[in-house]
Amino acid sequence: MEESLILKNISKHISLDNQEISYFLSLLKERKVAKKEPVLKQQQICKEISFVESGILRAFYSDSAGKESTVMFAVGDWWITDMFCFVHQKPAMLNIEALEDSVILQLQKDSLDELYFKIPKFERFFRIMMQNAYIREQLRVIENLSLSAEERYDNFLQKYPLAAQRITQKQIASYLGVTPEFLSTMKNNRQKSSYS
Known part of the structure; x- marks a missing residue:
């Protein structure tokens, strides 16, 4: 298990001693996910939150006609x-799949609750993480309401520069x-105008 990336992620908001690090790492389950393999399917009970060590995952909603809308x-x-489904242990509304061979570290809901009890500072970490996620999603909704497709594409390239390719x-x-x-068409028009 490549521990350094997740520990760097945690250390952005909280400090852990060696005993706390060992306990936290003991709760994680490493999972190798092949390209196109589902991590979560709609209607499946959502039991884990996943940290991406390597690769890319996509969360999307699929309607009854099979049309997919990517959420993140x-x-x-x-x-x-x-x-929502993880916190409330409900059937998933989203699908999550690997877009390339990926390695993820998964934390079960009951392990997270245990972590909050044994190392309360993790409540601070996940609160900050969830606040940041909420802010990101609110900004995305506002962008969808107020920006052109081209501006949204530019923002996508800034948000996911390494993944865009x-x-x-x-x-x-x-x-x-x-x-x-x-x-x-939009990308072709941009290329033509950049050559002009």
Whole structure:
């Protein structure tokens, strides 16, 4: 298990002694996920929150007609879950899948509750993480309401600079709320104008 990345992530907000580190690491389960393999499926009880050690995960909603809407991508050093369903132990509303071979560290809901009890400073860590996630999602909703598709694409490139080259145009389009054809036309127009 590559411990340094997750410990660096934790240390952004809290400090742990060696005993606390050992206990925290003992609660994590490493999982290797192959490309296109699901981590979570809609209607499955969401039991884990996952930390991405390497690779890329995608969370998306699939409607009854099979249309997919991407909610988020998670690259190395990011956490991902269906938060509402994880917290309330409900059937998942989202699918989470690997977009490439990935390694994740998973923490079960009951282990997280135990962690809060035994090392209360983890409540601070996850509170900050959830606040940041809420802020990100609120800003994204406002962007979707107020920005053009091109501006949303620019923001996507800033938010996921390393992943943009590794994600399909179809998946990027579903994140932006446009069709793949529209995204392709927009990118072609940008390239033409940059050559002018």
